[in-house]
Amino acid sequence: MMRVKLVVVQSLVLALAAATAFAATDDATQLYERGYLRRAASACEQRLAANPHDAEAGALLSRIRSTQGDMDQALKLATAAVGSDPRNADAQYALSEVYGRKARDASVLSQAGLAGKMRKAGEAAIALDPKHVDALDIMVDFYSMAPGFMGGDKKKAAEYTERIAQVDPAAGWQRKAENAMRAKDTTLVGQCYAHAAEAQPVSARALVQFASWLAQPWRDQARSEKLALQAVQLEPWRIGGWQVLVALYAYEDRFADLDDVLKRSEAAEPSHLAPWYQAGRQLVVLHKDPVRAESYLRHYLSQEPEIGAQSWAAARWRLALALEQQGKKSEAIGELDAAVKLDPKNEDAKKDLKRLRG
Numbered sequence: 001m002m003r004v005k006l007v008v009v010q011s012l013v014l015a016l017a018a019a020t021a022f023a024a025t026d027d028a029t030q031l032y033e034r035g036y037l038r039r040a041a042s043a044c045e046q047r048l049a050a051n052p053h054d055a056e057a058g059a060l061l062s063r064i065r066s067t068q069g070d071m072d073q074a075l076k077l078a079t080a081a082v083g084s085d086p087r088n089a090d091a092q093y094a095l096s097e098v099y100g101r102k103a104r105d106a107s108v109l110s111q112a113g114l115a116g117k118m119r120k121a122g123e124a125a126i127a128l129d130p131k132h133v134d135a136l137d138i139m140v141d142f143y144s145m146a147p148g149f150m151g152g153d154k155k156k157a158a159e160y161t162e163r164i165a166q167v168d169p170a171a172g173w174q175r176k177a178e179n180a181m182r183a184k185d186t187t188l189v190g191q192c193y194a195h196a197a198e199a200q201p202v203s204a205r206a207l208v209q210f211a212s213w214l215a216q217p218w219r220d221q222a223r224s225e226k227l228a229l230q231a232v233q234l235e236p237w238r239i240g241g242w243q244v245l246v247a248l249y250a251y252e253d254r255f256a257d258l259d260d261v262l263k264r265s266e267a268a269e270p271s272h273l274a275p276w277y278q279a280g281r282q283l284v285v286l287h288k289d290p291v292r293a294e295s296y297l298r299h300y301l302s303q304e305p306e307i308g309a310q311s312w313a314a315a316r317w318r319l320a321l322a323l324e325q326q327g328k329k330s331e332a333i334g335e336l337d338a339a340v341k342l343d344p345k346n347e348d349a350k351k352d353l354k355r356l357r358g
Contacts, residue, residue, distance in 0.1 A: 028060055034237045035272060037064050037307035055085035059094035066098055067308045074098045082121075089129035096121035096138055112150050118142060119151065131167045136160050140175060144182065170196045170203035177209070189213070197227060207231040208240035215244055217251070224248060236268035242275040250282040255292065262296070274309045276300040281310075281318050290325035297322060313343030320352065332356060 028047065031040035041064045047057035058081035066074035075098045081091035096118050103114035119142050125135035140160045146152035161179060165172020173196035180188035193213045196206035207227045214224035225248050231241035242265035249258035258279060265275040280296035283289055297319040301312060320335035336353040339346055 028057060032060055032064070034235075035239060035306065035308075036237075036269075037067065038271070040064060041307070052080075053084040055081040055088040055091045058084065059088065059091040062094040063097060064307060066094075066101055071098065071102055075102070087128055089125045089132050089135065092121050092125035092128060093132060093135045093138070096125060096135065100138060100141065115142065115146055115150055130163075133164055133168050133171050136164045136167070137171070137175060140164070140179070144179065168203075169199035170201075170206040172196075173199060174206055174209060190219075202234065204231040204235035204238055204241065207234070208238065208244060211241065211244045215248055221248055221252070232265075232268070236264075239265070239269070239272055239274045242268075243278040246275050246279040247282050250279055250288065251286065253288070255289070271303070272306045272309070273300045273303065274306065277310045277315055277318070280315075280322065284318050284321045284325070287325060290322045293322040294319060294326070311343060313339045313346055313349070316342065317346060317349040317352070320349070324352075324356065329356060 028040045028043035031037075031043060041061060044057040044061035044064070047054045048061065051057075058077045062074045062077035062081060065071075065077060075095075078091065078095040078098050081088065082095050085091055099114050099118035099121060103111050103118060106114055118138070122135050122138045122142065125132050126139065129135070137160075140157050142151070143153045143157035143160065157179070161172065161175050164175050173192050177189050177192035177196065180186075180192055190213060193206070193210040196203065197210040199206065208231045211224045211227035211231065214220045214227070224244060228241045228244040228248070231238065232245070235241075242261060245261045246258055246265075249255070249261065262275055262279060266273065276296045277300040280293045280300065283293035283296070297315050300310075300315050301319070305311060305315075316335045316339040320332040320339065323329075323332040323335060333353065333356050336349050336356065339349040340353055343349070
């Protein structure tokens with residue numbers, strides 16, 4: 001066991017050195033792909049200020065605004081990007097993504113029109129770049145989820161899934177896992193995730209997804225840990241592997257390992273503290289060591305969350321529960337009140353606030 005841990009530590013040292021070297025980059029696309037959305041947004045804004053017709057920057061910033069939930073700004077940016085360069089596949093995809101997200105939350109009367117626009121822009125992206133995995137993936141969503149009268153077609157969804165597999169085997173198997181999940185075939189889901197993790201070239205994202213799948217107590221937590229360690233060795237900047245590890249260590253009461261992996265995750269990327277939230281959340285859910293959970297959540301609240309990460313409102317709600325588990329009722333009420341003010345739509349926090357106030 002000691003030898004294995006030593007190998008892991010040595011590998012992580014090398015990986016962290018690579019992450020430090022990357023930190024100086026200002027390439028917006030790389031920043032986005034590695035989860036640094038705030039820095040990616042800043043880089044895009046600078047590029048657009050210098051050249052308002054920079055379609056690549058506009059498309060990427062559209063995707064970031066979409067992640068933030070600012071759909072009007074996302075649509076404006078994507079439309080402008082397509083207008084600046086109609087032959088830019090990324091711009092067409094960004095437009096498709098915006099329409100897809102808008103359709104998801106729209107009324108029944110509006111969904112058909114938005115879904116049609118999503119499909120049109122997605123097809124345009126693929127016509128420009130037949131190997132555009134994101135565009136192929138969104139077409140799988142369209143054909144598998146849209147009803148028949150809107151153009152839904154399970155056979156076409158399967159065809160697009162195979163096209164993804166031809167371009168990126170790991171992504172193809174991951175897509176098949178998602179399809180199996182929709183069909184509620186849990187056996188097939190696990191098989192597809194396993195194939196994705198074994199595909200070449202190795203995908204850290206696929207390793208994390210399979211590790212997450214295996215992390216449940218009734219599956220294979222030992223293998224889950226092994227895959228997550230492999231993922232953070234390959235790509236220490238991705239938070240998924242770290243989050244799997246902290247969830248496992250919290251569940252197994254491996255607190256020394258838990259503290260160690262949290263420090264390593266922060267060393268890999270100081271601006272992304274999502275693993276600290278995950279660790280605190282897991283302990284709260286398990287009703288374990290609420291003092292430790294409190295410290296993790298307060299650390300998460302020490303800086304603004306990365307775009308797409310859990311909000312301060314969510315963290316303060318979990319912090320309130322950790323305080324309640326310590327018998328600190330008045331402090332818990334204060335945190336719940338703050339959480340609801342930050343996010344009035346947080347129904348769980350509202351219910352807990354009502355419960356504690358009696």
